[in-house]
Amino acid sequence: MDPVTIIVTALATGAAKGVGEGASTAVADAYRGLKAMVVRRFGANAPAGLVLSQYETDSRTWQLPLAKLLAEAGADRDEQILAAARRLLELSGSAGVQAGKYAVDARGANIGNIGDHTWQNNTFGVPPASSESTTRQGRHRNVQQ
Numbered sequence: 001m002d003p004v005t006i007i008v009t010a011l012a013t014g015a016a017k018g019v020g021e022g023a024s025t026a027v028a029d030a031y032r033g034l035k036a037m038v039v040r041r042f043g044a045n046a047p048a049g050l051v052l053s054q055y056e057t058d059s060r061t062w063q064l065p066l067a068k069l070l071a072e073a074g075a076d077r078d079e080q081i082l083a084a085a086r087r088l089l090e091l092s093g094s095a096g097v098q099a100g101k102y103a104v105d106a107r108g109a110n111i112g113n114i115g116d117h118t119w120q121n122n123t124f125g126v127p128p129a130s131s132e133s134t135t136r137q138g139r140h141r142n143v144q145q
Contacts, residue, residue, distance in 0.1 A: 002076070003075075003076035003077070003082055004067045004070050004071050004075070004076045005067070006082060006085045006086060006089070007034075007038070007070055007075055007076065007081060007082070007085045008063060008066060008067050008070065009085075009089065010034060010084075010085035010086070010088040010089050011031075011034065011035065011038070011052075011055065011056075011066070011085075012055070012059045012063075013088060013089060013092045014027070014030065014031030014034060014035070014088050014092070015031070015055070015056040015057075015059070017031075017092045024091070026091050027088070027091050027092050030084065030087055030088040030091050030092075031088055033084055034081070034084040034085055034088050035052070037078075037080060037081045037084055038052060038070070038075060038081060039052065041070075041073045041074070041075045041078060041081065042069070042073055043073075045069070045073070047069075048069045048073065051065050051066050051069055052066060052069075
């Protein structure tokens with residue numbers, strides 16, 4: 001996994017697992033420490049701080065802007081930030097992330113499934129006039145009209 005992805009993933013994991021009543025003290029402390037390092041790295045860049053805070057509540061929307069700002073600030077070359085991000089992932093039980101299990105480059109892909117316990121059914125072309133197929137929801141009959 002590239003350094004920016006490690007940091008972004010750790011921040012998302014920390015935001016999800018490092019806050020609230022169910023969070024362990026170690027995870028919460030590691031998350032606060034990583035976030036503080038990133039804030040210091042951004043310095044006086046107010047838009048970067050805003051993106052970081054928005055990322056906590058909407059990681060899908062803010063993931064790419066945050067990744068870009070982290071790279072521009074040189075966070076991907078900061079060994080302390082990277083060590084803190086890796087430690088947070090380790091503490092939060094993200095073993096699959098640590099092992100690179102989910103490091104998938106799907107740029108340019110038109111279809112695909114990523115993650116554990118996923119299911120996908122692809123049909124290419126037009127199905128036969130009266131075919132039957134079984135899905136997770138049960139049997140379906142496809143009739144061409």
